[in-house]
Amino acid sequence: MGLKEEFVKAVDNVKDAISEGANRSEAEGEQAKRDVAGDAMTPGENIASMANQAKHSVAAEFDAAKQDVRSNT
Numbered sequence: 780m781g782l783k784e785e786f787v788k789a790v791d792n793v794k795d796a797i798s799e800g801a802n803r804s805e806a807e808g809e810q811a812k813r814d815v816a817g818d819a820m821t822p823g824e825n826i827a828s829m830a831n832q833a834k835h836s837v838a839a840e841f842d843a844a845k846q847d848v849r850s851n852t
Contacts, residue, residue, distance in 0.1 A: 788849055795842040795849075802839035806832045 780788075809832035813825060820828070 792846050792849060795846050799839045799842035799846075802835040802842065806835035806839065809835065 809828045813820065813828050816824075
């Protein structure tokens with residue numbers, strides 16, 4: 780693998796790491812929002828928050844998986 784390919788791989792890994800971190804922060808924020816609001820949230824708000832947390836968690840895992848695949852090739 781040439782220098783250019785290594786550079787592109789490193790840049791892509793950095794982008795995915797930043798995206799992963801942002802998604803994990805968003806997921807933790809949704810959990811914190813539910814912890815703080817507690818019973819004040821309506822069931823609909825609670826479900827929407829849980830769905831957002833799941834969405835961000837899946838996105839973070841996807842970014843981590845892309846980095847793993849890229850590292851193993």
